[in-house]
Amino acid sequence: MKNLFIAATLALSTPSLADTIIVQSTTSTKNSGFYDYLLPMIKKDTGIQVNVVAVGTGQAIKNARRCDGDVLLVHAKEAEEKFVADGYGEYRQDLMYNDFVIIGPDTDPADVAGASDVIDALQRIEQAGAKFASRGDDSGTHKKERALWQEAGIDPVEGSGQWYLETGSGMGATLNTGVGLSAYVLTDRATWITFANKQDAVIAFEGDPTLFNQYGVIPVSAEKCPSVNREGAEIFARWLLSETGQATIVSYKVDGKQLFFPNAN
Amino acid sequence: MPNPLLPIRISDLRLIKGDRPVLGGVDLMIDTPGITVIMGPNGAGKSLLLRCLHGLIKPDQGHITLGQLKVPESRSWQAMVFQQPVLLRRTVLQNLAFAAPEIAKSSPQRLLQALDAVNLAELVNQPARMLSGGEQQRLSLARALLSKPALLLLDEATASLDPASVLLIESLLKAQSAHGTKVILVSHDQGQARRMADEVVFISNGQVAEQGPAKEFFTSPETPMAQAYLAGELLF
Amino acid sequence: MDSLVEAFRLIITLDADLFEILWLSVRVSLVALFISAIIGLPLGTWLAIAQFPGRKFCILLLNALMGMPPVVVGLMVYLLLSRSGPLGWMGLLYTPTAMIIAQVVLITPIIAALSNQVIEHLHQEYSDTFYSMGVTGRRAVAAYLVDARYALTTCILAGFGRAIAEVGAVIIVGGNIDHLTRVMTTAIALETSKGNLTLALALGAILLTLSLLVNALVIGVREYAAKRQYA
Numbered sequence: 001m002k003n004l005f006i007a008a009t010l011a012l013s014t015p016s017l018a019d020t021i022i023v024q025s026t027t028s029t030k031n032s033g034f035y036d037y038l039l040p041m042i043k044k045d046t047g048i049q050v051n052v053v054a055v056g057t058g059q060a061i062k063n064a065r066r067c068d069g070d071v072l073l074v075h076a077k078e079a080e081e082k083f084v085a086d087g088y089g090e091y092r093q094d095l096m097y098n099d100f101v102i103i104g105p106d107t108d109p110a111d112v113a114g115a116s117d118v119i120d121a122l123q124r125i126e127q128a129g130a131k132f133a134s135r136g137d138d139s140g141t142h143k144k145e146r147a148l149w150q151e152a153g154i155d156p157v158e159g160s161g162q163w164y165l166e167t168g169s170g171m172g173a174t175l176n177t178g179v180g181l182s183a184y185v186l187t188d189r190a191t192w193i194t195f196a197n198k199q200d201a202v203i204a205f206e207g208d209p210t211l212f213n214q215y216g217v218i219p220v221s222a223e224k225c226p227s228v229n230r231e232g233a234e235i236f237a238r239w240l241l242s243e244t245g246q247a248t249i250v251s252y253k254v255d256g257k258q259l260f261f262p263n264a265n
Numbered sequence: 266m267p268n269p270l271l272p273i274r275i276s277d278l279r280l281i282k283g284d285r286p287v288l289g290g291v292d293l294m295i296d297t298p299g300i301t302v303i304m305g306p307n308g309a310g311k312s313l314l315l316r317c318l319h320g321l322i323k324p325d326q327g328h329i330t331l332g333q334l335k336v337p338e339s340r341s342w343q344a345m346v347f348q349q350p351v352l353l354r355r356t357v358l359q360n361l362a363f364a365a366p367e368i369a370k371s372s373p374q375r376l377l378q379a380l381d382a383v384n385l386a387e388l389v390n391q392p393a394r395m396l397s398g399g400e401q402q403r404l405s406l407a408r409a410l411l412s413k414p415a416l417l418l419l420d421e422a423t424a425s426l427d428p429a430s431v432l433l434i435e436s437l438l439k440a441q442s443a444h445g446t447k448v449i450l451v452s453h454d455q456g457q458a459r460r461m462a463d464e465v466v467f468i469s470n471g472q473v474a475e476q477g478p479a480k481e482f483f484t485s486p487e488t489p490m491a492q493a494y495l496a497g498e499l500l501f
Numbered sequence: 502m503d504s505l506v507e508a509f510r511l512i513i514t515l516d517a518d519l520f521e522i523l524w525l526s527v528r529v530s531l532v533a534l535f536i537s538a539i540i541g542l543p544l545g546t547w548l549a550i551a552q553f554p555g556r557k558f559c560i561l562l563l564n565a566l567m568g569m570p571p572v573v574v575g576l577m578v579y580l581l582l583s584r585s586g587p588l589g590w591m592g593l594l595y596t597p598t599a600m601i602i603a604q605v606v607l608i609t610p611i612i613a614a615l616s617n618q619v620i621e622h623l624h625q626e627y628s629d630t631f632y633s634m635g636v637t638g639r640r641a642v643a644a645y646l647v648d649a650r651y652a653l654t655t656c657i658l659a660g661f662g663r664a665i666a667e668v669g670a671v672i673i674v675g676g677n678i679d680h681l682t683r684v685m686t687t688a689i690a691l692e693t694s695k696g697n698l699t700l701a702l703a704l705g706a707i708l709l710t711l712s713l714l715v716n717a718l719v720i721g722v723r724e725y726a727a728k729r730q731y732a
Contacts, residue, residue, distance in 0.1 A: 022595055022676075031695050036679070053595060053676035067584035068594055172694025179696075197696030227584045227592070321629055341635055351630040354648045354731045363644065364634050394730035408634075 020049040021232040024061075024069035026140055027170045029215070030054035032190040032259055037252045045244070046235050056139030056170060064088060064218075067225035070233040072218040075188075076140035080216045088225075089218035090234075093241055096249050096260040100144060100211040103175070103192055104130075104184040104204035112184065118208040122152040129163055131183035132156065135174050136166025140213075145186045148210070188213050190259040215260070217241070240264070268447050270331040270342055270416045272296030273318070278327035280313060280471075288313055288324065289471040299463035300438065300448045302479070304455075306490075306500035310471040311451045312420050318449070319345050319418055331416065339416075344409035348421040350401040352393040357385055357404055360393045365411040376411075383407045384433060399430030406434055416447045423457065435461060455495065459483060467491045469500070508703025518680075523707065526684040529597050529671070530664040533604035537664075538657055540605075541612030545656075546642045548613070549620035550628070560617060566610035571603075575670030578603040582674060595676040600684070603670040608660035615656035620645045623652075651726040654719050662712060 029035060030052055039050050055063065057074040064072045065088055072089065074080060084092045102121055104112060110128035115121035125132055134156070135142035149156050156164040165183060167174045171191045178185035179201045187195075192203065217240055219233040239245045246262035253259070273295040280288035288310050295301055303311045316322045318329060320336045331339040353360050361376045362369035369376060380386050383403035388396065393404060402422060409417060417438070423431045438461065442448045452458055458465065462479035469490045475482065486492045494500055511519045548560055580586050582594040582602070593599045623645055631641055646653065668686035675682035677691060685708045692701035 027694065031691070051595060051676070051678040051681055053678060063583075066586070067589070170694050172696060175696060176693065176698075195696040197698050225584065227589070319633065321632060340633075343633075345633045347629065351626060353627075353644070363636075392730045412634075 019047055019229075019232050020051060021070040021229050021236055022068070023050055023052045023071045023073055023236070024064045025052050025054050025073045026057050026060060026075055026215075027054045027172065028075070028141070028188045028191045029073065029260075031170075031172055032194040032254065034190070034252060034259065038248060041248060042236065042239055046239055048232050048235055050236060056135070056137045056142070058138030058140075058142070064220050067220065067227055070220055070229045071236055072220060073215065074140055074218075075213055075215045076143050077214055077216060079140075079143065080218060084218060087223065088221050090221050090230075092216050092218045093237065094263055094265065095215045095217045095240055096246075096262045096264075097212060097214045098189050098260050099206070100141070100186055100213050101189050101192060101203045102184055102186055102205040103178070103201050105182040106200050106202045107182075108204055109182075110184070112204040115205055118148060118205065118210050119152045121205045122148060122154065125184050126152075126154050126156070126159075126163075131163050131165060131178075131181055133165045133167060133174050133178035133181065133183040133185045135171065136168045137170070139171075141171060141186060141188060144213070148186070190254075193257055193259060194254050214263075268298060268332070268415050268445060270334065270339055271298065271447060272332070273416075273447075274328070274330045275314075275318075276328050278314070278317060278324050278329065280310075280317065280322065280324050287471055288317070291327070291468075291471070291473055293466065293473050293476065295447075295449070295464070295466075297464055298442070298445065298447055300442050300450060300461050301464045301466060302458045302462035303449065303451045303466045303468060304453065304458055304494070305468035305474075306494060307453070309468045311453075311468050314468065315345075315418050315420050315449065315451050319343055321345075341412075342415040343418065344412055344414035344416075345418040345420070346402070346405050346409050346422040348424055350398075350405040352396075352401055352404060355393060356390050357393050357396070358389045360404060361408055361411060364408045368411060379407045379411055380404075382410075382437065397427070398425070399427045402426055403430055403433060406437060410437075410441065414446060416449065417441060419448070419450045419452075421451055421453070423452075424454070431457070467494070469494075508700050508706075511703075512707065519707075521680065522683050522685055522688050523711070525597065525682075526665060526686070526708075527711070529600050529684060530604060530661060533601045533608065533664050534657065534661050536601070536605050537609040537612050537660055541609045541660070542616050542646055542653060542656075543642055544609075545613040545616030546620045546645050549617050550624050550641060550645070560614070563610050563614040563617065567614050569607070569610070571607055571667045571669035572673070574607045575603055575673035578606060578670065578674045594674060595678060595682060597675070597682060599674040600671040600682060603674045604664045604667065607667060607670055608664050611663055612656050612660045615659055616649075616653055619649050619652045619656060623649050651723050651731060654723065658716065658719050661715065665712065666708065 035052050042048060042050055053069065057076045057079065060072060060074050061079055061083055063069055072083065080092050083089050102112060110124045110130040112121045112124055115124055134145060160166055165177065165181065167177050171187055172195065175185055175187060175195050176197055179197060179199050184204060217237050219230065219237050220228045222228055222230040241264040246264055249260050249262040250258065275291055275293040278288055278291040279286060291314060303314065305311050313322060317324050320340050329336050353363055357380065358376060361379060377386065377389065380389055383406060385400060385404060385407070388400065393401065396404065423434055438448050450461060465477060465479050465482040466473060467475040474488045475486065475491050483495065486495055490500065548556060578599065579594065581588050582599050583589055584594065636644060666686065668690050671684060672687045672690060675687065677683050677687040685704060689701045689704045692704065
């Protein structure tokens, strides 16, 4: 039995290099094609093979706590800082940002387009009884959305299953659901720009400074997780934060639009 | 050389199916070589008795000894041919090789001889289950004889076969018996019993009604049941 | 429409990435199938012919395990292989081997339970004869496996179908990493989440075609066997 597994391993594993790292990442960066653009350059510059596991931010942090990643690249600053404070991360650095937008049917039944700010927009959705599709998966986007509802003084969970629809899925799946049901959805702009199944949905609300979406990078602690590739993680993080890395982030465009804006110090 | 499985002693053999006794205390001793035919009306318990003798059924009560042995230990000196031949989903030759792997390895020629003896030499590489009923049963017999059994049991083995196959099987059984194998045959074919039997055991209602040399049984059966059976009456 | 054109372009131009993904799918599922068959077929056969207390319960358990959700299997294997899990030191998480392990856990019960039914049927036919010939234990298991070989292909096929079409387990333990653990189903999941529904569907059609080919092959073999009375 054991021999079989070993044989299978030999047959299938690519040679396991010391300079291979696993990045636990949010889906938005992966689905937007960001890594497809970035990783070949990192490989060329540093020789490091980066393997990206894309899950929601909440899941990514949990996986990293179990030592199943060398670097965390997510967007939920509070949770990230707690991760570092608990000793699981070496440090946390701002990497880049973009913003969240609310997408919805072009008929805009809740007249979100006329809202003064994002809080007003959410209140309009609730009052109009319009549908809203939520990630419901403890991801960075979900955390942001729940914070906004709270600020708006609305507990959407009371309407769960009626107008508030928690998909418990990734951004893409939630967008598919939202578009299919003519619901409003809070999404990061990068995912929306690259999302191909828009149908008659459009950006209904954008531009509120509150919708700022910060991405951070955290090498996983070698003290908590002796198995991590600390060196590889450091080289990867340094590259991203370097001038080359930051310039590369600027140069990534989809349909002529820049998706992420570097802001490492 | 005396047959190691003789005499066969069966004492107070009882078997209950559901709440009905199907063997109701069989007492029987078979100590003569040659061919013993077990006869009796349908449902008398002939086949069950044979299966107990082979160890396929564990009786609820009673003892069977064969020579110095009891039933499970005696199995490797026995062979049995069933009414429905059960052949592996392989070729004729592979069926024999499976039954006797040592022979297949050491002297495969013997397998071909065994097939020749049952007139199947030309069908060695045919799928066994493509053979006719008669051919299949001949193959079963060849397979059973490979182990050179001291006791060969046949349960209605020639029922509904073509006459040529029946004739071939009967002559092989006679030859086998002449070489010292004890043959016990369950049959309700009276013609076959008359042709083959050295001894007859007549069973009725789960018990031995009569036992004796074939000549005496067929000329002067003692019990009214046997008389009626031989007269061709329907018994139940 | 563009995605459909794209899908055809990928196939017609023998796109390297597409074939890498397809080939990994087939490799992972075939290795998993091989291991599962080596475990599952003898296990199912043994459970069909062995006599011990609790045998019925084992069969019941196998049948229940057949319906185990892939996500649960994925989670179990993930916890096992996680670097902080009991087998974490092997460093297998997010490798094709992890996907193989998950698929083995997933399809071994299927192969064992289905082969158990096939062999039970054959056992009813053969048991008296095998007893009479003194065939027991390993020899009996081997003989049943050989004689039921064509019926067992269907059991194996059911396992293959489940393995190659499964996404819930492999995405958790494999991570859907490009050029490393991305297989057809996780690629379909990814394209769906990117909203490329037509491309996802086209990838699904490729998977379906593969499945059709394998099925046609096996049915052909079985037909031939049935004609020759080997089935």
